[in-house]
Amino acid sequence: MASQYSTKPAPIGVFDSGFGGLSILREIRKELPQYDYIFLGDNARAPYGNRSYQLVYEFTLQAVKHLFAQGCHLVILACNTASAKALRSIQQRDLQDLDPDRRVLGVIRPTVEEIGNLTRTRKVGLFGTPGTVQSLSYDIEIAKMHPDIKVFSHACPMWVPLVENRESDGPGADYFVKKDVDALMAQCNEIDSIILGCTHYPLLYDKIKKYAPANVNVIEQGPIVARSLKDYLKRHPDMEERCTKGGTCKYCTTEDASRFSPVASIFVNQTVEAHHVIL
Numbered sequence: 344m345a346s347q348y349s350t351k352p353a354p355i356g357v358f359d360s361g362f363g364g365l366s367i368l369r370e371i372r373k374e375l376p377q378y379d380y381i382f383l384g385d386n387a388r389a390p391y392g393n394r395s396y397q398l399v400y401e402f403t404l405q406a407v408k409h410l411f412a413q414g415c416h417l418v419i420l421a422c423n424t425a426s427a428k429a430l431r432s433i434q435q436r437d438l439q440d441l442d443p444d445r446r447v448l449g450v451i452r453p454t455v456e457e458i459g460n461l462t463r464t465r466k467v468g469l470f471g472t473p474g475t476v477q478s479l480s481y482d483i484e485i486a487k488m489h490p491d492i493k494v495f496s497h498a499c500p501m502w503v504p505l506v507e508n509r510e511s512d513g514p515g516a517d518y519f520v521k522k523d524v525d526a527l528m529a530q531c532n533e534i535d536s537i538i539l540g541c542t543h544y545p546l547l548y549d550k551i552k553k554y555a556p557a558n559v560n561v562i563e564q565g566p567i568v569a570r571s572l573k574d575y576l577k578r579h580p581d582m583e584e585r586c587t588k589g590g591t592c593k594y595c596t597t598e599d600a601s602r603f604s605p606v607a608s609i610f611v612n613q614t615v616e617a618h619h620v621i622l
Contacts, residue, residue, distance in 0.1 A: 348442055352587045353414030354379035357421050358406045361389035362507060362603075363542030364421030365610035367450060370565030371419070372592065374573050379587045381413055384607070385622065386598035390503050391424040392472025392541075399474065403429035404437060405622040407447055416585040419572065420449045423540050423564075424472055427451060427480035446582060453571035454538060454564050455484040458492065461560055465492045466533040468559075470523065470551075471540035473498040481540060495534060497527040499541075506543040507606065516550055524554040536560040546610070595620045 355378055357368045368382050383406055385391075391399050403425040410418045420426045426449030433447050458467060469481050476498040485492050501519045505511055528534060537559055539545060545563045552561050576583040594617040596603040607615040 348411045349414045351414060352585050353416060354381045355586050356410030356415035356418035357382045358418060359422040359542060360385050360391035362606055362610055365607055366542050366545045367421035367565050367568050369611045370569040371572055374569035376590055377588045379589045380592040382594050383410060384596045386596045386603055392474040396428045399424055399428040400432055404433060407433060409622055411445060416445050417582055418447045421542055423450060424474045427475050427478040450564050450568050451480055451484055453568050455488055457567045459489045462536040464533045464535045466531050467492055467494050468527045468534040468537035469494055469496040469540050470499050470544060473500055475540050495530040497523055499523045502547060503543045506546045511546045516547060520547055520550040521554045536562055538562050597622055
């Protein structure tokens with residue numbers, strides 16, 4: 344079936360429900376600075392963490408279609424909730440109709456692949472949004488790849504609002520991070536690695552390390568996803584050739600761009616000038 348989209352080389356698309364995926368994009372651009380990128384944040388409808396499977400799927404599919412329409416041949420779902428609730432359906436059902444030569448990748452599988460090398464006790468903690476935790480996506484993927492690893496999950500509904508309201512350095516963040524770290528470690532004191540299963544959480548990394556036991560690894564997804572993407576492009580030269588290389592990045596949001604840009608700048612450590620789009 345002929346694609347409805349342009350076949351010309353184009354930027355790599357990176358999607359998130361809000362701001363968190365910018366922490367993934369930042370690490371991808373560090374690892375692969377030569378490529379062009381389009382970041383799309385669905386900030387007008389964020390957060391996705393408490394939304395139903397169907398709604399997350401519908402919103403994510405709209406975003407993927409938008410990035411395909413911008414020419415992207417490869418789209419990264421830099422969002423744990425979208426990866427948990429929408430990725431499989433899009434890969435297995437929608438790509439065949441949209442364009443079987445395009446690809447959509449998520450953040451959960453690369454993280455799960457890496458975790459086996461990082462835990463010694465085979466007891467792993469997971470912090471995530473209620474949606475990611477309830478989906479059991481990490482539990483299922485880890486059980487498939489590392490059946491000897493036991494996962495202990497804890498939902499942190501306050502962490503995303505803290506980050507997005509620029510309170511990640513404030514005393515309120517200390518209160519909630521300590522409370523949630525204590526709650527997770529109370530499930531099992533042998534946990535030696537904690538996955539930050541939401542892309543907002545790296546902005547709370549220092550506080551999580553502060554309240555977690557000293558021997559516990561706190562695992563950020565950005566560097567893992569970046570290395571995984573580099574490996575993917577090496578293994579798929581046909582896709583690599585369809586990704587343009589100009590070192591640029593365009594930022595798009597479904598929210599008012601003037602509200603998005605200052606917060607986005609915090610995540611990527613540089614000035615962001617975003618464009619408003621409608622999905």
